Amino acid sequence: METFELFAPLGFFHILDTNAWDHLLFLLLLVCVYGFSQWKQWGMATLLFSLGHTLSLCAGLLGWIFLPNQAVEIGILLTLVVTALVNLHPKSLRPKGHGRSAVAGFFGLIHGLGFAKDFKGMMMESTIDWGAVGSFTLGLEGGQLAVVLVVLSFLTLLESGLRWRPREIVLFFSGGGLFLSAYILMIHFYLRS
Numbered sequence: 001m002e003t004f005e006l007f008a009p010l011g012f013f014h015i016l017d018t019n020a021w022d023h024l025l026f027l028l029l030l031v032c033v034y035g036f037s038q039w040k041q042w043g044m045a046t047l048l049f050s051l052g053h054t055l056s057l058c059a060g061l062l063g064w065i066f067l068p069n070q071a072v073e074i075g076i077l078l079t080l081v082v083t084a085l086v087n088l089h090p091k092s093l094r095p096k097g098h099g100r101s102a103v104a105g106f107f108g109l110i111h112g113l114g115f116a117k118d119f120k121g122m123m124m125e126s127t128i129d130w131g132a133v134g135s136f137t138l139g140l141e142g143g144q145l146a147v148v149l150v151v152l153s154f155l156t157l158l159e160s161g162l163r164w165r166p167r168e169i170v171l172f173f174s175g176g177g178l179f180l181s182a183y184i185l186m187i188h189f190y191l192r193s
Contacts, residue, residue, distance in 0.1 A: 042152065074188055
């Protein structure tokens with residue numbers, strides 16, 4: 001029980017930390033095309049993203065996948081750029097089906113490698129405590145669900161209270177997300193040269 005009480009809050013607040021801005025931005029970009037009532041679509045996209053990052057978190061901890069930190073950071077930024085670009089397409093609004101969810105699951109694999117790096121930094125021992133990993137992951141998922149619900153509630157407020165059209169919401173947040181992530185991506189490449 002001590003492990004859960006320690007690592008679940010660490011996972012929950014890890015998502016809410018400003019250092020996890022890229023993960024928070026990805027969640028915003030992932031769900032901003034949906035309406036709150038499309039819970040099956042945004043729920044599936046969020047679930048597959050979670051499964052993806054949980055799988056690669058575990059694979060990264062086991063040493064099955066290793067990428068340098070710089071490559072993981074660039075990969076995460078590319079998921080932001082691609083998601084924002086797709087959102088800017090006129091047919092991206094209120095998508096049906098689960099094609100977007102499958103892509104979210106793939107992108108989750110990339111984000112999970114970042115979580116593996118962060119989790120390794122928290123551990124004092126070289127052996128893996130799977131109870132701690134499970135508790136951390138449950139905390140991550142709880143924090144992620146809270147973020148998604150807050151984002152969707154805020155977007156609903158913009159739409160119903162401030163009379164923003166859904167397309168305006170998507171263009172605003174995706175355009176801003178694209179600018180920010182592309183700018184930081186260019187800085188990464190500039191600093192490497």
